[in-house]
Amino acid sequence: MKILVSNDDGYLAPGIIALVEALRPIAEVVVVAPDSNRSGSSNSLTLDRPLSVYRADNGFYFVNGTPSDCVHVALTGGLAFRPDLVVSGINQGQNMGDDTLYSGTVAAATEGFLFGIPAIAFSQAEKGWAHIDAAACVARDIVVRGFDMLQKPYLLNINIPNLPYEQIKGIRAARLGKRHESEPVIKALDPHGREIFWIGPAGKAKDAGEGTDFRTVSDGFVSVTPLQIDLTHSQQLGVLQKALP
Amino acid sequence: MKILVSNDDGYLAPGIIALVEALRPIAEVVVVAPDSNRSGSSNSLTLDRPLSVYRADNGFYFVNGTPSDCVHVALTGGLAFRPDLVVSGINQGQNMGDDTLYSGTVAAATEGFLFGIPAIAFSQAEKGWAHIDAAACVARDIVVRGFDMLQKPYLLNINIPNLPYEQIKGIRAARLGKRHESEPVIKALDPHGREIFWIGPAGKAKDAGEGTDFRTVSDGFVSVTPLQIDLTHSQQLGVLQKALP
Amino acid sequence: MKILVSNDDGYLAPGIIALVEALRPIAEVVVVAPDSNRSGSSNSLTLDRPLSVYRADNGFYFVNGTPSDCVHVALTGGLAFRPDLVVSGINQGQNMGDDTLYSGTVAAATEGFLFGIPAIAFSQAEKGWAHIDAAACVARDIVVRGFDMLQKPYLLNINIPNLPYEQIKGIRAARLGKRHESEPVIKALDPHGREIFWIGPAGKAKDAGEGTDFRTVSDGFVSVTPLQIDLTHSQQLGVLQKALP
Amino acid sequence: MKILVSNDDGYLAPGIIALVEALRPIAEVVVVAPDSNRSGSSNSLTLDRPLSVYRADNGFYFVNGTPSDCVHVALTGGLAFRPDLVVSGINQGQNMGDDTLYSGTVAAATEGFLFGIPAIAFSQAEKGWAHIDAAACVARDIVVRGFDMLQKPYLLNINIPNLPYEQIKGIRAARLGKRHESEPVIKALDPHGREIFWIGPAGKAKDAGEGTDFRTVSDGFVSVTPLQIDLTHSQQLGVLQKALP
Numbered sequence: 001m002k003i004l005v006s007n008d009d010g011y012l013a014p015g016i017i018a019l020v021e022a023l024r025p026i027a028e029v030v031v032v033a034p035d036s037n038r039s040g041s042s043n044s045l046t047l048d049r050p051l052s053v054y055r056a057d058n059g060f061y062f063v064n065g066t067p068s069d070c071v072h073v074a075l076t077g078g079l080a081f082r083p084d085l086v087v088s089g090i091n092q093g094q095n096m097g098d099d100t101l102y103s104g105t106v107a108a109a110t111e112g113f114l115f116g117i118p119a120i121a122f123s124q125a126e127k128g129w130a131h132i133d134a135a136a137c138v139a140r141d142i143v144v145r146g147f148d149m150l151q152k153p154y155l156l157n158i159n160i161p162n163l164p165y166e167q168i169k170g171i172r173a174a175r176l177g178k179r180h181e182s183e184p185v186i187k188a189l190d191p192h193g194r195e196i197f198w199i200g201p202a203g204k205a206k207d208a209g210e211g212t213d214f215r216t217v218s219d220g221f222v223s224v225t226p227l228q229i230d231l232t233h234s235q236q237l238g239v240l241q242k243a244l245p
Numbered sequence: 246m247k248i249l250v251s252n253d254d255g256y257l258a259p260g261i262i263a264l265v266e267a268l269r270p271i272a273e274v275v276v277v278a279p280d281s282n283r284s285g286s287s288n289s290l291t292l293d294r295p296l297s298v299y300r301a302d303n304g305f306y307f308v309n310g311t312p313s314d315c316v317h318v319a320l321t322g323g324l325a326f327r328p329d330l331v332v333s334g335i336n337q338g339q340n341m342g343d344d345t346l347y348s349g350t351v352a353a354a355t356e357g358f359l360f361g362i363p364a365i366a367f368s369q370a371e372k373g374w375a376h377i378d379a380a381a382c383v384a385r386d387i388v389v390r391g392f393d394m395l396q397k398p399y400l401l402n403i404n405i406p407n408l409p410y411e412q413i414k415g416i417r418a419a420r421l422g423k424r425h426e427s428e429p430v431i432k433a434l435d436p437h438g439r440e441i442f443w444i445g446p447a448g449k450a451k452d453a454g455e456g457t458d459f460r461t462v463s464d465g466f467v468s469v470t471p472l473q474i475d476l477t478h479s480q481q482l483g484v485l486q487k488a489l490p
Numbered sequence: 491m492k493i494l495v496s497n498d499d500g501y502l503a504p505g506i507i508a509l510v511e512a513l514r515p516i517a518e519v520v521v522v523a524p525d526s527n528r529s530g531s532s533n534s535l536t537l538d539r540p541l542s543v544y545r546a547d548n549g550f551y552f553v554n555g556t557p558s559d560c561v562h563v564a565l566t567g568g569l570a571f572r573p574d575l576v577v578s579g580i581n582q583g584q585n586m587g588d589d590t591l592y593s594g595t596v597a598a599a600t601e602g603f604l605f606g607i608p609a610i611a612f613s614q615a616e617k618g619w620a621h622i623d624a625a626a627c628v629a630r631d632i633v634v635r636g637f638d639m640l641q642k643p644y645l646l647n648i649n650i651p652n653l654p655y656e657q658i659k660g661i662r663a664a665r666l667g668k669r670h671e672s673e674p675v676i677k678a679l680d681p682h683g684r685e686i687f688w689i690g691p692a693g694k695a696k697d698a699g700e701g702t703d704f705r706t707v708s709d710g711f712v713s714v715t716p717l718q719i720d721l722t723h724s725q726q727l728g729v730l731q732k733a734l735p
Numbered sequence: 736m737k738i739l740v741s742n743d744d745g746y747l748a749p750g751i752i753a754l755v756e757a758l759r760p761i762a763e764v765v766v767v768a769p770d771s772n773r774s775g776s777s778n779s780l781t782l783d784r785p786l787s788v789y790r791a792d793n794g795f796y797f798v799n800g801t802p803s804d805c806v807h808v809a810l811t812g813g814l815a816f817r818p819d820l821v822v823s824g825i826n827q828g829q830n831m832g833d834d835t836l837y838s839g840t841v842a843a844a845t846e847g848f849l850f851g852i853p854a855i856a857f858s859q860a861e862k863g864w865a866h867i868d869a870a871a872c873v874a875r876d877i878v879v880r881g882f883d884m885l886q887k888p889y890l891l892n893i894n895i896p897n898l899p900y901e902q903i904k905g906i907r908a909a910r911l912g913k914r915h916e917s918e919p920v921i922k923a924l925d926p927h928g929r930e931i932f933w934i935g936p937a938g939k940a941k942d943a944g945e946g947t948d949f950r951t952v953s954d955g956f957v958s959v960t961p962l963q964i965d966l967t968h969s970q971q972l973g974v975l976q977k978a979l980p
Contacts, residue, residue, distance in 0.1 A: 012791075035771060036770060036771065036799075037293065039292055039293075040289055040290040040291070040292040041287075041289045042286075042287035042288035042289040042290075042313075042352070043287035043288070043346045043347050044285055044286045044287040044289040044311075044347070044349075045285040045287075045347055045444050046285070046444060047284055047285040047444055048282065048284075048542070048554075049539045049540065050433065050435075050441035050442055050443045050539065050540070050925075051430075051441065051442045051443070051444070052435075052439065052440075052441055052442075052538070053440070053442065056747075064538075064771075066289075068287075068347075069444065072427065072430065072444060073430050073442050073444075076427065076428075076429035076430045076445065077429065077430040077432065077442050098359060098474065100476050101288045101355070101359075101474060101476075102288050102289070102290055102313075104289075107287070110346070114343060114346075114426065114427075115426050115427075116426065147485075147488075149484055149485070149487075149488045150481055150484060150485065151481065154481065155478075157476075170489075171489055172489055173482055173485035173486040173488075173489045175477045175479075175482055176475055176476060176477045178475075181359065181360050181361065182317065182321065182359075182360075183321075184321035184322065185296075185317065185318050185321045185322040186681045187322065188295065188678065190295075190297075190688060190785075191676040191688045191690065191691070194297065195297075195298070196295035196296065196297055197295055197296045197297070197298065197318050197322050198295045198296070198680060198681045199290050199291060199292055199296070199314065199317060199318075200321065200681065201681070224485060224489065225477060225482070226477070226478040226481035226482055226484075226485055227476040227477065227478055228476060228477075228478035228481070229343065229346060229476065230421055230423075231345050231346075231402075231421060231472040231473060231474065232420040232421045232470060232471070232472065232473075233400075233471040233472055233473035234420075236395055236396065236399065236471035236473070237418055237420055237470070237471055239394055239395060239471075240392075240394070240395065240418035240469060240471055241418040242394075243392075243394045243418075244415075244416055244417055244418050244469065257546075280526060281525060281526065281554075293787070293799075294784045294785065295680075295784065295785070297783070301502075309526075309783075431926040433923065435540075435933060436921040436933045436935065436936075443925060443926045445926065446926075527783065529782055529783075530779055530780040530781070530782040531777075531779045532776075532777035532778035532779040532780075532803075532842070533777035533778070533836045533837050534775055534776045534777040534779040534801075534837070534839075535775040535777075535837055535934050536775070536934060537774055537775040537934055538772065538774075540923065540925075540931035540932055540933045541920075541931065541932045541933070541934070542925075542929065542930075542931055542932075543930070543932065556779075558777075558837075559934065562917065562920065562934060563920050563932050563934075566917065566918075566919035566920045566935065567919065567920040567922065567932050588849060588964065590966050591778045591845070591849075591964060591966075592778050592779070592780055592803075594779075597777070600836070604833065604836075604916065604917075605916050605917075606916065637975075637978075639974055639975070639977075639978045640971055640974060640975065641971065644971065645968075647966075660979075661979055662979055663972055663975035663976040663978075663979050665967045665969075665972055666965055666966060666967045668965075671849065671850050671851065672807065672811065672849075672850075673811075674811035674812065675786075675807065675808050675811045675812040677812065678785065680785075680787075684787065685787075685788070686785035686786065686787055687785055687786045687787070687788065687808050687812050688785045688786070689780050689781060689782055689786070689804065689807060689808075690811065714975060714979065715967060715972070716967070716968040716971035716972055716974075716975055717966040717967065717968055718966060718967075718968035718971070719833065719836060719966065720911055720913075721835050721836075721892075721911060721962040721963060721964065722910045722911045722960060722961070722962065722963075723890075723961040723962055723963035724910075726885055726886065726889065726961035726963070727908055727910055727960070727961055729884055729885060729961075730882075730884070730885065730908035730959060730961055731908040732884075733882075733884045733908075734906055734907055734908045734959065
């Protein structure tokens, strides 16, 4: 199996290093990841300047661009192989509910999916890298298992609780929950007395009910959410078609 | 009516200037837009540095950040009013099919929607600003019309053909089409002989059939696509739930 | 006379607009300036990506780069004319003493000088643009006067007090003063509790004695300092030559 | 002895790693360097956003800023020690003649000097890191030797030929040479057919005569140039004083 690995925390992040170590025994792995932390970059692509690809001492390739840039360049720019799977992460911190819209981790996987390749995004629920090796083992387990019951290409968003491997209760399918509105921006003054604004944290879970990724992970399970990318609101489309004859 | 206007082409772009001129007679308009062109920025948020808000001579506010940053700061940072509507655009070039994932124009509207406010993203089908004033008239018509038949908040993605106002055939509901894979990256050499990579253009339309935004606009109509943002793939979720008991 | 104008506050800054208005009656003026505020950019050049040149509605060209980039591109990239003079500014805030090392305003002029063209950097002593039109009149007076007594190309650093035109006492030659060490960085916490650092203000004047730019301006005169760019410390070189036979 | 080390090639560059390994046996070394390549950054300071300081696994600190930012933050932001010496490099490629104006390597040393600390900038004459370990040995030799004959603080710009250690002929004091004008910008087209511009290479040596850094290094010696930072052109100042009474 050939796996392309990327992330949004940058090629030096503990999450991608642990992931690659876990995958190397079972697959041919190529890493193409951002040169620095690009958290929150969503599906952004760099259109106004060219990208450069560099090779680190450990063989990882890194790019002065976004997660989507990395996968895009890797898949269309002449990697010697076409991967069987694109894997992204392991992200520092959860990507649940509406987070998936903003996440660079999910975006890297989405880019693979858009090129017709099955793709999986992995995130740890809590920041700080606690039990990252356990999360990497979980990721390997999931990659090995395969998802032959799903249509290919599939796109999976997976969140892993920060627990020791043996305390993780299992793997469960889950839908995306919903969050409340984000917290307000945090205002501060720069040293010249001018107002500056920091984007505040994501909102608290609003729908964290049974079957959501929020509930699944807080119950100690790994959540697996199959994603699709057609944003058409089918129900409202019907309403609108009647109104706009 | 109070309208917050943003875009991804930057606060100086002809598209946002025409849009604001068209909306001013019918609403109280506040502009908060990026300081420069941020095309392709998707829903990215700036998390690693604070944002600054500036006021231009024409009263537009501009921000050293992404479209999502602009709307986020506007809605949570203390605009004196809460808008009834968030409007984004008019973008230079279409946002149809999978483009919606990458578009900063759509992202600005999405950010409003996530804060519970109806939101509309406007794009012109072709680049170059031909008939931008006609497109602005169309945008005003659509804002005036309202969409009372839709659940609030709604999120609409609208593409306008570059035609004189009187040649536009009407407004139609449409689903997002699909594109083929993007074109490959374009390789070049920098002056030092190092390989560089430009992200290539979006793929050609793959599903441009009856009822898609592609077809609707090429037929000379304005396409209106209601969007939703829950990426859960419900059908595959059911399959997965059976497989992961 | 043909004049190339640049600055480091960006092509939209009041200082460059006032300067160009003052110079237009006496010269053919072309503006090539940064797209945004690049204060503190010193002589930095952009080497890792290409630059783009855009044309604003008012005819100004702007570049997604540093002041030095702007002048460099203008002089080697095919302006239809070779300017007789490069003028930079009018900067918001003084560039005296050691400031000249960090100043993008001075750097833009220096770039012209390095290409063999006489160059003048203009700065207002205080921030806030008070009496900017008076400063622009002073700039025009100085450009008109010429400096035929100086070897060509010359490089002049000029600081103008923020006074009404008729209250400016005259123009005087001055040497660069010296500053005390910069103020310490200003520590703050970002919203995640991580320490961040803002570069603090420049130090107070240490040598502001008779004949310095500091004294000249505080006495109500315009200071004119001829600059050179050979950083060799001749006196210490002699000492070192004896010690390293 | 306590030494602060920085550079402009980024904290991962082979030049700074070799330098630190060579200095560790003889001094307490703290590294504060840019997070990525900042070649050509001159004395630029980051004034419009705060800086963050990170610690890499090898103990190096890195900053999302320029070389001058790094030294500035290190010296005013609370390093536990005040260094006896600031060392910058080893740069990939020469910094001779007018290069010193643009060099981030020289700028990092200059920043230390401005805070009253002796400072040395090291560069290898050719790019590619050939004989970088020999260059690091040279750097250590020079640091050990001290420069007690010079006034403190001194600021030294040192260029090292890419030769095996035993083939380096010695160390010589040298003045900065001069270069011809830079090569023109290199024009290209981006994939959308828009013209883009790359800054071209530095000009060829114009004054590479006896006693210059160019000549000294091409003769196989290490060149040592003491620098000063007062840009006042004393001779022209006298002329100007007579002309502006």
